[in-house]
Amino acid sequence: MKVGIIGLGLIGGSMAIDLKRKGFxxxxxxxxxxxxxxxxAEKMGLVDRVADxxxxxxxxxxxxxxxxxxxxxxxxPRILDRFATNNRRQVVIDVCSTKEQIVRSVHYHxxxxxxxxxxxxxxxxxxxxxxxxxxLFDGRACILCNTEESDPKAVHLVERLYDALNMRVIxxxxxxxxxxxxxxxxxxxxxxxxxxxTVLDKEKDEKHIFxxxxxxFSSTVRLAKSNADMWVxxxxxxxxxxxxxxxxxxxxxxxxxxxIDNYDEDGIRSLIEKANKIKRIIR
Amino acid sequence: MKVGIIGLGLIGGSMAIDLKRKGFxxxxxxxxxxxxxxxxAEKMGLVDRVADxxxxxxxxxxxxxxxxxxxxxxxxPRILDRFATNNRRQVVIDVCSTKEQIVRSVHYHxxxxxxxxxxxxxxxxxxxxxxxxxxLFDGRACILCNTEESDPKAVHLVERLYDALNMRVIxxxxxxxxxxxxxxxxxxxxxxxxxxxTVLDKEKDEKHIFxxxxxxFSSTVRLAKSNADMWVxxxxxxxxxxxxxxxxxxxxxxxxxxxIDNYDEDGIRSLIEKANKIKRIIR
Numbered sequence: 030m031k032v033g034i035i036g037l038g039l040i041g042g043s044m045a046i047d048l049k050r051k052g053f054x055x056x057x058x059x060x061x062x063x064x065x066x067x068x069x070a071e072k073m074g075l076v077d078r079v080a081d082x083x084x085x086x087x088x089x090x091x092x093x094x095x096x097x098x099x100x101x102x103x104x105x106p107r108i109l110d111r112f113a114t115n116n117r118r119q120v121v122i123d124v125c126s127t128k129e130q131i132v133r134s135v136h137y138h139x140x141x142x143x144x145x146x147x148x149x150x151x152x153x154x155x156x157x158x159x160x161x162x163x164x165l166f167d168g169r170a171c172i173l174c175n176t177e178e179s180d181p182k183a184v185h186l187v188e189r190l191y192d193a194l195n196m197r198v199i200x201x202x203x204x205x206x207x208x209x210x211x212x213x214x215x216x217x218x219x220x221x222x223x224x225x226x227t228v229l230d231k232e233k234d235e236k237h238i239f240x241x242x243x244x245x246f247s248s249t250v251r252l253a254k255s256n257a258d259m260w261v262x263x264x265x266x267x268x269x270x271x272x273x274x275x276x277x278x279x280x281x282x283x284x285x286x287x288x289i290d291n292y293d294e295d296g297i298r299s300l301i302e303k304a305n306k307i308k309r310i311i312r
Numbered sequence: 313m314k315v316g317i318i319g320l321g322l323i324g325g326s327m328a329i330d331l332k333r334k335g336f337x338x339x340x341x342x343x344x345x346x347x348x349x350x351x352x353a354e355k356m357g358l359v360d361r362v363a364d365x366x367x368x369x370x371x372x373x374x375x376x377x378x379x380x381x382x383x384x385x386x387x388x389p390r391i392l393d394r395f396a397t398n399n400r401r402q403v404v405i406d407v408c409s410t411k412e413q414i415v416r417s418v419h420y421h422x423x424x425x426x427x428x429x430x431x432x433x434x435x436x437x438x439x440x441x442x443x444x445x446x447x448l449f450d451g452r453a454c455i456l457c458n459t460e461e462s463d464p465k466a467v468h469l470v471e472r473l474y475d476a477l478n479m480r481v482i483x484x485x486x487x488x489x490x491x492x493x494x495x496x497x498x499x500x501x502x503x504x505x506x507x508x509x510t511v512l513d514k515e516k517d518e519k520h521i522f523x524x525x526x527x528x529f530s531s532t533v534r535l536a537k538s539n540a541d542m543w544v545x546x547x548x549x550x551x552x553x554x555x556x557x558x559x560x561x562x563x564x565x566x567x568x569x570x571x572i573d574n575y576d577e578d579g580i581r582s583l584i585e586k587a588n589k590i591k592r593i594i595r
Contacts, residue, residue, distance in 0.1 A: 150523075220507050222587040226567075229586070238496055242497075242594060244434070246496050246500045249534070254590065261580050264568075265575060275565060275572075281513075294548050297544050300505060300509065303509055304508040311533060
Protein backbone atom coordinates (compact mmCIF):
# COMPACT_ATOMS: atom_id res chain seq x y z
CA MET A 30 0.00 0.00 0.00
CA LYS A 31 1.37 3.41 -1.02
CA VAL A 32 0.33 6.27 1.23
CA GLY A 33 0.69 9.88 0.09
CA ILE A 34 0.73 12.49 2.85
CA ILE A 35 0.14 16.15 2.03
CA GLY A 36 1.46 18.30 4.85
CA LEU A 37 4.23 16.92 7.03
CA GLY A 38 3.41 18.64 10.30
CA LEU A 39 2.37 17.23 13.66
CA ILE A 40 -0.55 15.16 12.32
CA GLY A 41 0.80 14.18 8.89
CA GLY A 42 4.22 13.39 10.33
CA SER A 43 2.89 11.34 13.25
CA MET A 44 0.68 9.40 10.86
CA ALA A 45 3.65 8.70 8.61
CA ILE A 46 5.63 7.29 11.53
CA ASP A 47 2.91 4.91 12.71
CA LEU A 48 1.49 3.81 9.35
CA LYS A 49 4.98 2.65 8.40
CA ARG A 50 5.79 1.18 11.82
CA LYS A 51 2.51 -0.79 11.97
CA GLY A 52 3.01 -2.16 8.45
CA PHE A 53 -0.05 -0.49 6.93
CA UNK A 54 2.10 1.37 4.39
CA UNK A 55 4.80 -0.18 2.24
CA UNK A 56 5.86 3.23 1.02
CA UNK A 57 5.08 6.73 2.23
CA UNK A 58 5.46 9.66 -0.14
CA UNK A 59 5.18 13.08 1.44
CA UNK A 60 4.69 16.54 0.08
CA UNK A 61 5.09 19.77 2.02
CA UNK A 62 5.05 23.26 0.60
CA UNK A 63 7.14 24.89 3.32
CA UNK A 64 10.76 24.34 2.18
CA UNK A 65 12.28 24.20 5.67
CA UNK A 66 9.68 21.73 6.93
CA UNK A 67 10.08 19.59 3.79
CA UNK A 68 13.87 19.42 4.20
CA UNK A 69 13.53 18.64 7.92
CA ALA A 70 10.96 15.90 7.31
CA GLU A 71 13.23 14.32 4.71
CA LYS A 72 16.30 14.56 6.92
CA MET A 73 14.42 13.10 9.91
CA GLY A 74 13.26 10.24 7.70
CA LEU A 75 9.57 10.86 8.46
CA VAL A 76 8.66 9.64 4.96
CA ASP A 77 10.33 7.41 2.40
CA ARG A 78 10.56 10.26 -0.03
CA VAL A 79 9.44 13.85 -0.47
CA ALA A 80 7.86 14.59 -3.84
CA ASP A 81 5.87 17.42 -5.39
CA UNK A 82 2.10 17.59 -4.99
CA UNK A 83 1.21 15.99 -8.32
CA UNK A 84 3.60 13.07 -7.95
CA UNK A 85 2.45 12.47 -4.39
CA UNK A 86 -1.22 12.36 -5.44
CA UNK A 87 -0.62 10.32 -8.58
CA UNK A 88 1.45 7.57 -7.02
CA UNK A 89 -0.53 6.98 -3.81
CA UNK A 90 -3.26 4.40 -3.23
CA UNK A 91 -4.53 6.56 -0.38
CA UNK A 92 -3.89 10.27 -0.02
CA UNK A 93 -4.01 11.94 3.42
CA UNK A 94 -4.66 15.70 3.39
CA UNK A 95 -3.05 17.00 6.59
CA UNK A 96 -2.95 20.76 6.04
CA UNK A 97 -4.94 23.57 7.72
CA UNK A 98 -8.61 23.34 6.80
CA UNK A 99 -8.63 26.53 4.69
CA UNK A 100 -6.00 25.10 2.34
CA UNK A 101 -7.58 21.64 2.48
CA UNK A 102 -10.90 22.99 1.16
CA UNK A 103 -9.13 24.42 -1.89
CA UNK A 104 -6.98 21.30 -2.38
CA UNK A 105 -9.56 18.53 -2.18
CA PRO A 106 -11.37 19.20 -5.50
CA ARG A 107 -7.99 19.32 -7.28
CA ILE A 108 -7.10 15.91 -5.85
CA LEU A 109 -10.37 14.35 -7.01
CA ASP A 110 -9.78 15.94 -10.45
CA ARG A 111 -6.39 14.21 -10.64
CA PHE A 112 -7.95 10.91 -9.54
CA ALA A 113 -10.32 11.23 -12.51
CA THR A 114 -7.35 11.54 -14.87
CA ASN A 115 -5.38 8.74 -13.21
CA ASN A 116 -8.30 6.45 -13.77
CA ARG A 117 -7.51 3.84 -11.10
CA ARG A 118 -9.02 3.12 -7.68
CA GLN A 119 -7.66 5.76 -5.29
CA VAL A 120 -8.93 7.10 -1.97
CA VAL A 121 -8.44 10.48 -0.28
CA ILE A 122 -9.08 11.45 3.33
CA ASP A 123 -8.64 14.73 5.17
CA VAL A 124 -7.89 14.98 8.89
CA CYS A 125 -9.25 18.48 9.52
CA SER A 126 -11.00 19.68 12.68
CA THR A 127 -14.06 21.13 10.94
CA LYS A 128 -16.07 19.14 8.46
CA GLU A 129 -19.11 20.89 7.03
CA GLN A 130 -17.35 23.21 4.57
CA ILE A 131 -14.86 20.67 3.30
CA VAL A 132 -17.61 18.12 2.71
CA ARG A 133 -19.65 20.75 0.88
CA SER A 134 -16.67 21.66 -1.34
CA VAL A 135 -16.85 18.33 -3.21
CA HIS A 136 -20.49 17.45 -2.69
CA TYR A 137 -21.25 17.42 -6.45
CA HIS A 138 -17.87 16.12 -7.62
CA UNK A 139 -18.30 12.96 -9.74
CA UNK A 140 -15.56 11.28 -7.70
CA UNK A 141 -17.04 12.23 -4.31
CA UNK A 142 -17.28 8.51 -3.38
CA UNK A 143 -13.44 8.30 -3.35
CA UNK A 144 -13.33 10.79 -0.47
CA UNK A 145 -13.79 9.92 3.21
CA UNK A 146 -13.90 12.86 5.67
CA UNK A 147 -12.14 11.98 8.92
CA UNK A 148 -11.10 13.68 12.14
CA UNK A 149 -8.63 11.85 14.35
CA UNK A 150 -9.08 13.43 17.80
CA UNK A 151 -5.45 13.70 18.79
CA UNK A 152 -2.80 16.37 18.87
CA UNK A 153 -0.54 18.48 21.00
CA UNK A 154 0.00 22.23 21.16
CA UNK A 155 3.14 21.90 19.03
CA UNK A 156 3.42 21.93 15.26
CA UNK A 157 5.83 21.15 12.44
CA UNK A 158 7.60 17.90 11.50
CA UNK A 159 9.69 18.08 14.72
CA UNK A 160 6.46 17.77 16.72
CA UNK A 161 5.57 14.43 15.07
CA UNK A 162 5.73 11.45 17.41
CA UNK A 163 4.93 7.75 17.46
CA UNK A 164 1.79 6.73 19.32
CA LEU A 165 0.04 10.11 19.02
CA PHE A 166 -3.25 8.49 17.95
CA ASP A 167 -3.07 5.47 20.19
CA GLY A 168 -6.36 4.74 21.97
CA ARG A 169 -8.01 7.99 20.83
CA ALA A 170 -11.28 8.42 18.92
CA CYS A 171 -11.46 9.11 15.20
CA ILE A 172 -14.64 10.49 13.66
CA LEU A 173 -15.69 9.46 10.16
CA CYS A 174 -18.30 11.76 8.64
CA ASN A 175 -21.06 11.22 6.09
CA THR A 176 -19.80 7.74 5.21
CA GLU A 177 -23.00 7.02 3.27
CA GLU A 178 -21.70 9.38 0.56
CA SER A 179 -18.46 7.41 0.20
CA ASP A 180 -17.74 4.16 -1.62
CA PRO A 181 -18.06 1.35 0.98
CA LYS A 182 -14.71 -0.03 -0.15
CA ALA A 183 -13.08 3.34 0.47
CA VAL A 184 -14.67 3.50 3.91
CA HIS A 185 -13.41 0.02 4.67
CA LEU A 186 -9.85 0.92 3.66
CA VAL A 187 -9.96 4.01 5.89
CA GLU A 188 -11.27 1.95 8.80
CA ARG A 189 -8.28 -0.36 8.34
CA LEU A 190 -5.94 2.64 8.31
CA TYR A 191 -7.29 3.95 11.63
CA ASP A 192 -7.32 0.46 13.04
CA ALA A 193 -3.57 0.31 12.32
CA LEU A 194 -3.25 3.53 14.37
CA ASN A 195 -5.23 1.87 17.18
CA MET A 196 -8.03 4.43 17.04
CA ARG A 197 -11.70 3.89 17.97
CA VAL A 198 -13.80 4.85 14.95
CA ILE A 199 -17.02 6.83 15.53
CA UNK A 200 -19.55 7.78 12.81
CA UNK A 201 -21.24 11.16 12.76
CA UNK A 202 -22.64 13.53 10.18
CA UNK A 203 -20.50 16.56 9.37
CA UNK A 204 -22.87 19.08 10.84
CA UNK A 205 -23.16 17.27 14.20
CA UNK A 206 -19.40 16.86 14.20
CA UNK A 207 -18.93 20.62 13.95
CA UNK A 208 -21.39 21.32 16.76
CA UNK A 209 -19.75 18.82 19.13
CA UNK A 210 -16.17 19.82 18.39
CA UNK A 211 -17.10 23.48 18.97
CA UNK A 212 -18.27 22.53 22.46
CA UNK A 213 -15.48 20.23 23.43
CA UNK A 214 -12.41 21.19 21.47
CA UNK A 215 -12.70 24.64 19.89
CA UNK A 216 -13.94 26.44 23.00
CA UNK A 217 -11.09 25.07 25.12
CA UNK A 218 -8.60 26.59 22.70
CA UNK A 219 -10.34 29.96 22.81
CA UNK A 220 -10.47 29.93 26.63
CA UNK A 221 -6.73 29.21 26.71
CA UNK A 222 -5.93 31.97 24.22
CA UNK A 223 -8.03 34.41 26.26
CA UNK A 224 -6.31 33.32 29.48
CA UNK A 225 -2.88 33.90 27.97
CA UNK A 226 -3.94 37.32 26.69
CA THR A 227 -5.36 38.29 30.10
CA VAL A 228 -2.28 37.26 32.01
CA LEU A 229 0.20 38.75 29.52
CA ASP A 230 -1.78 41.97 29.53
CA LYS A 231 -1.76 42.34 33.28
CA GLU A 232 1.46 40.76 34.44
CA LYS A 233 3.91 43.22 32.99
CA ASP A 234 6.60 41.63 35.12
CA GLU A 235 6.95 38.31 33.34
CA LYS A 236 9.07 36.84 36.08
CA HIS A 237 6.02 36.78 38.32
CA ILE A 238 4.09 34.66 35.86
CA PHE A 239 6.94 32.22 35.79
CA UNK A 240 7.34 32.16 39.57
CA UNK A 241 3.66 31.91 40.39
CA UNK A 242 2.63 29.51 37.67
CA UNK A 243 2.03 26.21 39.37
CA UNK A 244 1.06 23.13 37.39
CA UNK A 245 -2.55 24.30 37.26
CA PHE A 246 -1.92 27.46 35.29
CA SER A 247 0.46 25.73 32.88
CA SER A 248 -2.02 23.03 32.02
CA THR A 249 -4.90 25.50 31.59
CA VAL A 250 -2.90 27.81 29.34
CA ARG A 251 -1.09 25.08 27.41
CA LEU A 252 -3.34 25.24 24.35
CA ALA A 253 -2.56 28.95 23.96
CA LYS A 254 0.68 27.86 22.31
CA SER A 255 -1.36 26.45 19.41
CA ASN A 256 -0.58 27.51 15.89
CA ALA A 257 -2.49 30.36 14.22
CA ASP A 258 -2.22 28.81 10.74
CA MET A 259 -4.24 25.87 11.98
CA TRP A 260 -6.69 27.70 14.24
CA VAL A 261 -7.70 30.75 12.20
CA UNK A 262 -9.52 28.67 9.54
CA UNK A 263 -11.05 26.33 12.14
CA UNK A 264 -12.62 29.19 14.10
CA UNK A 265 -13.68 30.95 10.97
CA UNK A 266 -15.17 27.88 9.27
CA UNK A 267 -17.01 26.83 12.42
CA UNK A 268 -18.15 30.40 13.08
CA UNK A 269 -21.81 29.88 13.99
CA UNK A 270 -21.28 27.02 16.39
CA UNK A 271 -18.27 28.69 17.98
CA UNK A 272 -20.16 31.96 18.52
CA UNK A 273 -22.91 30.06 20.33
CA UNK A 274 -20.50 28.35 22.69
CA UNK A 275 -18.64 31.60 23.39
CA UNK A 276 -21.95 33.20 24.37
CA UNK A 277 -22.76 30.38 26.77
CA UNK A 278 -19.25 30.53 28.17
CA UNK A 279 -19.42 34.29 28.78
CA UNK A 280 -22.72 33.72 30.60
CA UNK A 281 -21.05 31.22 32.93
CA UNK A 282 -18.20 33.66 33.59
CA UNK A 283 -20.75 36.32 34.43
CA UNK A 284 -22.49 33.93 36.85
CA UNK A 285 -19.19 33.59 38.70
CA UNK A 286 -18.63 37.32 38.56
CA UNK A 287 -22.04 38.03 40.03
CA UNK A 288 -21.73 35.49 42.85
CA ILE A 289 -18.28 36.81 43.81
CA ASP A 290 -19.38 40.43 43.50
CA ASN A 291 -22.35 39.79 45.82
CA TYR A 292 -20.28 37.96 48.47
CA ASP A 293 -22.60 35.04 47.68
CA GLU A 294 -20.56 32.09 48.98
CA ASP A 295 -23.46 29.65 48.50
CA GLY A 296 -23.73 30.75 44.89
CA ILE A 297 -19.98 30.27 44.28
CA ARG A 298 -20.15 26.86 45.95
CA SER A 299 -23.09 25.77 43.83
CA LEU A 300 -21.29 26.79 40.59
CA ILE A 301 -18.11 24.94 41.59
CA GLU A 302 -20.00 21.82 42.62
CA LYS A 303 -21.87 21.78 39.32
CA ALA A 304 -18.55 22.16 37.47
CA ASN A 305 -17.08 19.30 39.52
CA LYS A 306 -19.49 16.94 37.71
CA ILE A 307 -16.98 16.94 34.87
CA LYS A 308 -15.17 14.33 37.03
CA ARG A 309 -17.71 11.75 35.94
CA ILE A 310 -16.59 12.19 32.36
CA ILE A 311 -12.92 13.12 32.29
CA ARG A 312 -10.52 10.84 34.07
CA MET B 313 11.98 19.08 65.63
CA LYS B 314 8.28 18.40 66.24
CA VAL B 315 5.96 19.50 63.44
CA GLY B 316 2.22 19.84 64.02
CA ILE B 317 0.05 19.76 60.94
CA ILE B 318 -3.53 21.00 61.06
CA GLY B 319 -5.49 19.60 58.13
CA LEU B 320 -4.31 16.34 56.60
CA GLY B 321 -5.40 16.90 53.01
CA LEU B 322 -3.38 17.19 49.81
CA ILE B 323 -1.05 19.94 51.08
CA GLY B 324 -0.80 19.01 54.76
CA GLY B 325 -0.41 15.33 53.93
CA SER B 326 2.22 15.88 51.23
CA MET B 327 4.17 18.13 53.59
CA ALA B 328 4.03 15.47 56.29
CA ILE B 329 5.46 12.87 53.92
CA ASP B 330 8.41 14.98 52.78
CA LEU B 331 9.26 16.72 56.06
CA LYS B 332 9.68 13.30 57.64
CA ARG B 333 11.45 11.75 54.65
CA LYS B 334 13.94 14.63 54.37
CA GLY B 335 14.72 14.49 58.09
CA PHE B 336 13.41 17.97 58.91
CA UNK B 337 10.87 16.56 61.37
CA UNK B 338 11.62 14.00 64.07
CA UNK B 339 7.96 13.66 64.88
CA UNK B 340 4.85 14.75 63.03
CA UNK B 341 1.60 15.19 64.94
CA UNK B 342 -1.48 15.72 62.79
CA UNK B 343 -4.96 16.92 63.51
CA UNK B 344 -7.92 16.71 61.17
CA UNK B 345 -11.50 17.49 61.99
CA UNK B 346 -13.09 15.25 59.36
CA UNK B 347 -13.31 11.83 61.04
CA UNK B 348 -12.97 9.78 57.84
CA UNK B 349 -9.93 11.76 56.66
CA UNK B 350 -8.35 11.53 60.12
CA UNK B 351 -8.77 7.75 60.23
CA UNK B 352 -7.45 7.37 56.69
CA ALA B 353 -4.41 9.58 57.38
CA GLU B 354 -3.62 7.54 60.47
CA LYS B 355 -4.06 4.22 58.67
CA MET B 356 -1.92 5.40 55.73
CA GLY B 357 0.76 6.45 58.19
CA LEU B 358 0.89 10.01 56.86
CA VAL B 359 1.77 11.26 60.37
CA ASP B 360 3.31 9.69 63.44
CA ARG B 361 0.15 10.28 65.42
CA VAL B 362 -3.20 11.96 65.12
CA ALA B 363 -4.14 14.16 68.07
CA ASP B 364 -6.75 16.76 68.88
CA UNK B 365 -6.24 20.40 67.95
CA UNK B 366 -4.97 21.55 71.38
CA UNK B 367 -2.48 18.73 71.79
CA UNK B 368 -1.20 19.22 68.25
CA UNK B 369 -0.62 22.95 68.79
CA UNK B 370 0.83 22.55 72.27
CA UNK B 371 3.37 19.88 71.47
CA UNK B 372 4.73 21.22 68.16
CA UNK B 373 7.79 23.42 67.64
CA UNK B 374 6.30 24.53 64.35
CA UNK B 375 2.60 24.39 63.48
CA UNK B 376 1.46 24.21 59.83
CA UNK B 377 -2.09 25.41 59.18
CA UNK B 378 -3.21 23.55 56.06
CA UNK B 379 -6.96 24.08 56.02
CA UNK B 380 -9.15 26.18 53.67
CA UNK B 381 -8.42 29.86 54.14
CA UNK B 382 -11.83 30.69 55.67
CA UNK B 383 -11.19 28.28 58.55
CA UNK B 384 -7.52 29.30 58.75
CA UNK B 385 -8.46 32.94 59.39
CA UNK B 386 -10.56 31.88 62.37
CA UNK B 387 -7.96 29.40 63.64
CA UNK B 388 -4.78 31.49 63.54
CA PRO B 389 -5.58 33.88 66.45
CA ARG B 390 -6.53 30.85 68.59
CA ILE B 391 -3.16 29.27 67.86
CA LEU B 392 -1.24 32.42 68.81
CA ASP B 393 -3.35 32.60 72.00
CA ARG B 394 -2.26 29.08 72.91
CA PHE B 395 1.37 29.94 72.15
CA ALA B 396 1.05 32.77 74.70
CA THR B 397 -0.07 30.28 77.36
CA ASN B 398 2.55 27.68 76.42
CA ASN B 399 5.20 30.28 76.96
CA ARG B 400 7.97 28.70 74.89
CA ARG B 401 9.38 29.55 71.47
CA GLN B 402 6.92 28.23 68.85
CA VAL B 403 6.28 29.14 65.22
CA VAL B 404 3.13 28.90 63.09
CA ILE B 405 2.78 29.11 59.33
CA ASP B 406 -0.24 28.90 57.08
CA VAL B 407 -0.13 27.61 53.50
CA CYS B 408 -3.23 29.36 52.13
CA SER B 409 -3.68 30.76 48.64
CA THR B 410 -4.80 34.24 49.72
CA LYS B 411 -2.85 36.27 52.19
CA GLU B 412 -4.25 39.73 52.90
CA GLN B 413 -7.13 38.73 55.17
CA ILE B 414 -5.24 36.14 57.15
CA VAL B 415 -2.37 38.54 57.77
CA ARG B 416 -4.83 41.19 58.88
CA SER B 417 -6.53 38.76 61.29
CA VAL B 418 -3.50 38.74 63.64
CA HIS B 419 -1.96 42.08 62.78
CA TYR B 420 -2.32 43.40 66.35
CA HIS B 421 -1.77 40.09 68.15
CA UNK B 422 1.10 40.37 70.65
CA UNK B 423 2.55 37.12 69.30
CA UNK B 424 2.31 38.20 65.64
CA UNK B 425 6.13 37.73 65.29
CA UNK B 426 5.71 33.94 65.80
CA UNK B 427 3.63 33.75 62.60
CA UNK B 428 5.06 33.50 59.07
CA UNK B 429 2.54 33.69 56.19
CA UNK B 430 3.54 31.31 53.37
CA UNK B 431 2.14 30.05 50.10
CA UNK B 432 3.80 27.03 48.54
CA UNK B 433 2.80 27.18 44.85
CA UNK B 434 2.07 23.50 44.32
CA UNK B 435 -0.98 21.32 44.17
CA UNK B 436 -3.13 19.08 42.06
CA UNK B 437 -6.87 19.10 41.38
CA UNK B 438 -7.35 16.30 43.93
CA UNK B 439 -7.95 16.61 47.65
CA UNK B 440 -7.97 14.59 50.87
CA UNK B 441 -5.22 12.52 52.53
CA UNK B 442 -5.31 10.01 49.63
CA UNK B 443 -4.20 12.81 47.28
CA UNK B 444 -1.02 13.43 49.31
CA UNK B 445 2.18 12.48 47.53
CA UNK B 446 5.92 12.70 47.94
CA UNK B 447 7.71 15.33 45.86
CA LEU B 448 4.66 17.58 45.39
CA PHE B 449 6.66 20.72 46.26
CA ASP B 450 9.88 19.75 44.57
CA GLY B 451 11.39 22.59 42.50
CA ARG B 452 8.34 24.85 42.90
CA ALA B 453 8.23 28.40 44.27
CA CYS B 454 7.07 29.26 47.76
CA ILE B 455 6.05 32.81 48.66
CA LEU B 456 6.77 34.22 52.11
CA CYS B 457 4.76 37.35 52.89
CA ASN B 458 5.42 40.36 55.10
CA THR B 459 8.48 38.75 56.68
CA GLU B 460 9.45 42.07 58.28
CA GLU B 461 6.56 41.57 60.70
CA SER B 462 7.88 38.17 61.81
CA ASP B 463 10.69 37.28 64.20
CA PRO B 464 13.83 36.76 62.05
CA LYS B 465 14.47 33.45 63.82
CA ALA B 466 10.99 32.27 62.90
CA VAL B 467 11.55 33.30 59.28
CA HIS B 468 14.85 31.45 59.26
CA LEU B 469 13.22 28.26 60.57
CA VAL B 470 10.53 28.47 57.89
CA GLU B 471 13.16 28.99 55.20
CA ARG B 472 14.86 25.81 56.41
CA LEU B 473 11.53 23.98 56.27
CA TYR B 474 10.92 24.97 52.63
CA ASP B 475 14.52 24.26 51.79
CA ALA B 476 13.95 20.70 53.01
CA LEU B 477 11.02 20.53 50.56
CA ASN B 478 13.35 21.79 47.80
CA MET B 479 11.30 24.93 47.15
CA ARG B 480 12.57 28.29 45.88
CA VAL B 481 11.58 30.96 48.38
CA ILE B 482 10.26 34.32 47.07
CA UNK B 483 9.42 37.32 49.25
CA UNK B 484 6.39 39.50 48.56
CA UNK B 485 3.97 41.60 50.52
CA UNK B 486 0.54 40.09 51.13
CA UNK B 487 -1.32 42.55 48.98
CA UNK B 488 0.95 42.06 45.94
CA UNK B 489 0.71 38.33 46.49
CA UNK B 490 -3.07 38.45 46.22
CA UNK B 491 -2.96 40.52 43.02
CA UNK B 492 -0.48 38.20 41.32
CA UNK B 493 -2.16 34.95 42.36
CA UNK B 494 -5.49 36.31 41.10
CA UNK B 495 -3.91 36.79 37.68
CA UNK B 496 -2.01 33.57 37.46
CA UNK B 497 -3.72 31.01 39.63
CA UNK B 498 -7.25 32.04 40.60
CA UNK B 499 -8.40 33.05 37.12
CA UNK B 500 -7.27 29.73 35.63
CA UNK B 501 -9.48 27.91 38.10
CA UNK B 502 -12.46 30.08 37.23
CA UNK B 503 -11.91 29.62 33.48
CA UNK B 504 -11.83 25.86 34.02
CA UNK B 505 -14.98 25.85 36.13
CA UNK B 506 -16.74 27.95 33.47
CA UNK B 507 -15.55 25.63 30.71
CA UNK B 508 -16.88 22.58 32.56
CA UNK B 509 -20.22 24.33 33.14
CA THR B 510 -20.48 25.32 29.47
CA VAL B 511 -19.75 21.87 28.16
CA LEU B 512 -21.93 20.05 30.70
CA ASP B 513 -24.76 22.46 29.93
CA LYS B 514 -24.61 21.91 26.21
CA GLU B 515 -23.46 18.36 25.74
CA LYS B 516 -26.47 16.55 27.10
CA ASP B 517 -25.09 13.37 25.61
CA GLU B 518 -22.13 12.81 27.92
CA LYS B 519 -20.72 10.08 25.74
CA HIS B 520 -19.85 12.71 23.15
CA ILE B 521 -17.77 14.68 25.64
CA PHE B 522 -15.88 11.54 26.46
CA UNK B 523 -15.41 10.56 22.81
CA UNK B 524 -14.42 14.00 21.57
CA UNK B 525 -12.25 15.06 24.47
CA UNK B 526 -8.70 14.89 23.24
CA UNK B 527 -5.81 15.69 25.54
CA UNK B 528 -6.34 19.41 25.00
CA PHE B 529 -9.80 19.56 26.51
CA SER B 530 -8.82 17.36 29.45
CA SER B 531 -5.89 19.53 30.38
CA THR B 532 -7.87 22.77 30.04
CA VAL B 533 -10.76 21.50 32.15
CA ARG B 534 -8.66 19.62 34.70
CA LEU B 535 -8.83 22.30 37.38
CA ALA B 536 -12.63 22.15 37.27
CA LYS B 537 -12.34 19.08 39.49
CA SER B 538 -11.01 21.32 42.27
CA ASN B 539 -12.63 21.24 45.66
CA ALA B 540 -15.33 23.79 46.61
CA ASP B 541 -14.31 23.84 50.28
CA MET B 542 -10.93 25.18 49.26
CA TRP B 543 -12.00 27.50 46.44
CA VAL B 544 -15.08 29.25 47.84
CA UNK B 545 -13.09 31.12 50.53
CA UNK B 546 -10.21 31.89 48.14
CA UNK B 547 -12.49 33.53 45.58
CA UNK B 548 -14.44 35.32 48.23
CA UNK B 549 -11.39 36.59 50.17
CA UNK B 550 -9.65 37.73 47.02
CA UNK B 551 -12.87 39.27 45.68
CA UNK B 552 -11.63 42.65 44.39
CA UNK B 553 -8.59 41.31 42.52
CA UNK B 554 -10.53 38.39 41.11
CA UNK B 555 -13.33 40.64 39.84
CA UNK B 556 -10.79 42.76 38.00
CA UNK B 557 -9.22 39.78 36.28
CA UNK B 558 -12.60 38.34 35.34
CA UNK B 559 -13.47 41.66 33.69
CA UNK B 560 -10.25 41.67 31.66
CA UNK B 561 -10.82 38.05 30.74
CA UNK B 562 -14.39 38.67 29.54
CA UNK B 563 -13.04 41.54 27.40
CA UNK B 564 -10.55 39.16 25.73
CA UNK B 565 -13.33 36.64 25.08
CA UNK B 566 -15.40 39.40 23.51
CA UNK B 567 -12.44 40.39 21.28
CA UNK B 568 -12.44 36.82 19.96
CA UNK B 569 -16.20 36.85 19.60
CA UNK B 570 -16.12 40.04 17.60
CA UNK B 571 -13.33 38.93 15.26
CA ILE B 572 -15.06 35.60 14.58
CA ASP B 573 -18.45 37.26 14.18
CA ASN B 574 -17.02 39.72 11.61
CA TYR B 575 -15.25 37.02 9.57
CA ASP B 576 -12.11 38.98 10.49
CA GLU B 577 -9.39 36.36 9.94
CA ASP B 578 -6.59 38.90 10.41
CA GLY B 579 -8.08 39.87 13.72
CA ILE B 580 -8.33 36.23 14.88
CA ARG B 581 -4.74 35.64 13.77
CA SER B 582 -3.47 38.66 15.63
CA LEU B 583 -5.19 37.57 18.87
CA ILE B 584 -3.79 34.04 18.59
CA GLU B 585 -0.29 35.27 17.82
CA LYS B 586 -0.36 37.59 20.83
CA ALA B 587 -1.54 34.70 23.01
CA ASN B 588 1.29 32.53 21.63
CA LYS B 589 3.74 34.79 23.46
CA ILE B 590 2.95 32.79 26.57
CA LYS B 591 5.47 30.30 25.10
CA ARG B 592 8.29 32.56 26.23
CA ILE B 593 7.20 32.09 29.81
CA ILE B 594 5.67 28.66 30.24
CA ARG B 595 7.75 25.71 29.19
